Amino acid sequence: MRLSSQIKRIIVLGGGTAGWITAGLLAKKHAAGVKVTLIESPDISTIGVGEGTWPTMRQTLAKLGVPEAKFLQKCHATFKQASKFVNWINPVNDTYYHPFTEPQGFNKVDLSPYWREVTQGECSFSQAATYQHYLCENGLAPKTIANKQYEAVANYGYHLDAGQFIELLREHCTAELKVELISDTVSRVLMAENEDIKSLMTKENGELSADLYVDCSGMRSKLLGESLKVPFLPCDDIFFSDTALATQIPYTDTNAPISSCTISTAQDAGWIWDIGLQHRRGVGYVYSSQFSTQEQAYDTFSQYLGDKCKIDKIKKIEFTPGHREIFWKNNCVAVGLSAGFLEPLEASALMLVETSANLIAEQLPANTQQMPMVAKRFNASMLMKWRGVIDFLKLHYVLSKRDTPFWVKNRDPSSVPDTLKELLELWRFRSPSEYDFTDNMEAFSAASYQYILYGAGFQTDFSNNAYLYDKSALASKQIMLNRQRLEQLKYLLPRHRELLEKVNQVGFPAI
């Protein structure tokens, strides 16, 4: 065996979203020099949830070369412009938005010290900061049929049908990107003496080996967890949800408006997601089995669903929030649920897949000798990313004023990571700043933190350093510019459903 050899063959284990996105991005960049094979088991089904994305998915799909119109049609996908949080702070009549568009003039002036005064308390932070709040409230699309594919007027990601998405990716990756598909089940993982994976023993295709193995096997983490014994670090002392009930419901009316944001409604022991696709809604209740019996959970869920609930169509998924101690060990790297999962809040799962896959494709080691260094850097970057996601998701819970045991427990200081505690302490006297998030692998930007904090009614006391806040005129100007832009957009943008129907008919223009 040579000490160092070029990476010539990669096996991706698992044909879910994570597997296909990773295989596709790897093949796109390295097809000329590396053979990418994906092993998909006909016996193991995919998890079938994960229907919300970040705006990053636009770059990912564009990079893979998937035409946007085809993607929208095939995956019954819709445009996601924000997350809407209902009753997260107080149990009734309480709403705030986390829009994807940055506050107006974000790199010129921070609106958070000024918006209350400028708008005389008449509107929320997200209303003052971006027109996207209105677009979501009124069911307007984030672009028009005049825009090119992936081009946005207002920043957007997607809601998509996970099953269809996998089919689209499979077809695209095998037909266009030269990913080899082997439909087979891995029966055994053979290890080398140095604790590398030597090969995968399959039922039909014998022994298959590669220079790098990407574990996309889902929660079981067959390679990284089971074979390489990388420990799982649970975060169940931070996040208490551990069960999800998911279902699909039809629209009552084929012309019903389609929501352009993920609606997340807090419940006594968790929260319910509600995602509008073109042909149906995907709804799920994620809750804590510590604080709710299964019976209570079904009750809560059916109350939300109304008479549309069919108990036999509800899929139950159990999980332990957490992630692996490291994600790349020896010649194996995990992407997707095999690396970890916290909870569906803010659709971070697919974003983590995209980030990991891009990072692997961009930093693919030149040879096996380089692998430990690349792995070390990958692990450091991804741990940073996970830490950022943990803090940001936890922030949503910490700001709640709800008083059922689930929410009280979520605010218990012992459940709040120190990093988040520190930030919250700092933000008592100043707003979240880009300088709080200097690592370029940071998951969420200062803008996102501001939308959550001030959307949730957090009070920063700016009076201590009042001398810093002399940009009131500039802030007013931004708030006014945002209003002007909104007036233009009200006229320009079509209704969400109307645009989707048009795209299905004529597609987007080539230029």
Add this chain to the structure above:
Amino acid sequence: MPNYVLLDAAKHQKKKILPHTNFNHSAHQHHVPVTINEFVQASTSFPVVFMKDPQEGKLHATALLGIIAGKNLHFTESDWLGTYVPASILRAPFELGPDLQQDKTLTLYVDEGSQYLSENQGQTLFDGENPTQSLLQVQKVFADYFTDEIATQTFIAKLLDCNLLKEIELVVQYENSDSMKIKGIYTINEAALRLLSDEVIVDFNKQGYLMAIHAMLASLGQVNRLIKLHNGSEEPKIAGVQMRFDSGEE
């Protein structure tokens, strides 16, 4: 404010049409539509480009008369600061609009708020039910315009078909270091033009497309003329306009 209504013999029996004195109805138009047979002449004064309708995405041939919205730099009370006046400006106070009686048909509209419409002086439009000689002339102008507009749309469709268009972004840099981006402008992709087959080039030449294409390319230099005119006005001075070309998907 313009107020276009369907031209009607009964309603407009007494209306008379006045000759254009200056073109102050165009004072706030910073771009106007042009047709393919105007490209060469228009290019002697203005950038001739395609602009995308932001709602429907259709491309329209356009002459840029100014840089900032609402200001035609070629209009002054005393003079027209260009060697060519676009036909669309000369067509005032008339315009084509949908015929409500017949689907997919266009008919003449008149701007009742126009300064060129009078009850006292000028040429009458109708003699009873019948159009007068002056109106017949207007009708001829619009019939030609309609043909030219279809020819222009055919030209644009051909350019799209041959992947000959690219987007340009104009970045206006003010002397006070403010800047403004103008998007939605398209022009000929020179690199793609050079790759056209001999056969297509000959065809383009016969159709008059080649001349129109070169007129468009040459006319981009008129942006500098617009800056000069702009800096002669009271608006904040422009230091320069940078043209950025769309680099494609990624």
